[in-house]
Amino acid sequence: MRYGLLAWVLFVSMDLLYGRRRTLSKFKVLEVIARVPYQAWEHVAYIAITHVHPRPDFARRIFERVRESRLQQDNEQWHLLLLEELTDRLGVREGFVRYRVVPQIMAFVYYHIAWLLYVIRPRWSYLLNAWFEDHAEHEYMQYVAENPPLEVEPFESIFADDYGRFASIADLFRQIGYDERVHKLESLERVATARFR
Numbered sequence: 236m237r238y239g240l241l242a243w244v245l246f247v248s249m250d251l252l253y254g255r256r257r258t259l260s261k262f263k264v265l266e267v268i269a270r271v272p273y274q275a276w277e278h279v280a281y282i283a284i285t286h287v288h289p290r291p292d293f294a295r296r297i298f299e300r301v302r303e304s305r306l307q308q309d310n311e312q313w314h315l316l317l318l319e320e321l322t323d324r325l326g327v328r329e330g331f332v333r334y335r336v337v338p339q340i341m342a343f344v345y346y347h348i349a350w351l352l353y354v355i356r357p358r359w360s361y362l363l364n365a366w367f368e369d370h371a372e373h374e375y376m377q378y379v380a381e382n383p384p385l386e387v388e389p390f391e392s393i394f395a396d397d398y399g400r401f402a403s404i405a406d407l408f409r410q411i412g413y414d415e416r417v418h419k420l421e422s423l424e425r426v427a428t429a430r431f432r
């Protein structure tokens with residue numbers, strides 16, 4: 236996809252802060268940010284339900300959105316936990332400010348952008364997320380392509396029962412990349428069908 240200004244600013248800032256090289260630690264930052272649009276949509280949808288509850292059919296449709304946002308949020312959460320487990324096992328050292336504080340600040344800002352866009356014009360918020368997910372999908376797939384040893388690295392995880400079992404770490408990353416693609420397609424569908432509110 237061709238990314239718009241907001242997405243471009245985010246990706247460039249991430250490259251400046253964490254380098255252009257794809258690393259597990261950088262993916263973790265990506266996943267911390269990835270969850271927040273879904274949280275923002277869930278929040279706005281709850282406010283909407285409060286206002287439209289006298290119209291049950293409409294409230295029900297909004298609630299379906301809430302459920303969908305939650306599933307996507309959970310999926311991003313598994314990505315983050317799986318990555319966390321990997322960096323832990325490899326003993327990757329990460330500075331507290333750079334890898335804990337700064338990602339939280341970025342997520343905070345991104346949450347409010349996603350929230351505001353969703354209130355003004357939901358389509359804009361979905362499109363921003365589609366760009367984000369498209370970028371994530373490509374980053375994961377590139378990472379696998381750049382690291383052939385991952386093909387023979389066995390996948391062992393305490394989250395296997397929750398997320399899935401894979402023949403290798405390469406397969407795990409391909410699954411994560413595929414999840415991002417599904418998120419992108421879901422957002423693009425909303426871009427196409429979103430009404431004003």
Ligand SMILES: [Fe+2]
Nearest residue numbers: 266269311314
């Ligand atoms: Fe993700």
Ligand SMILES: [Fe+2]
Nearest residue numbers: 269368415418
């Ligand atoms: Fe995603």
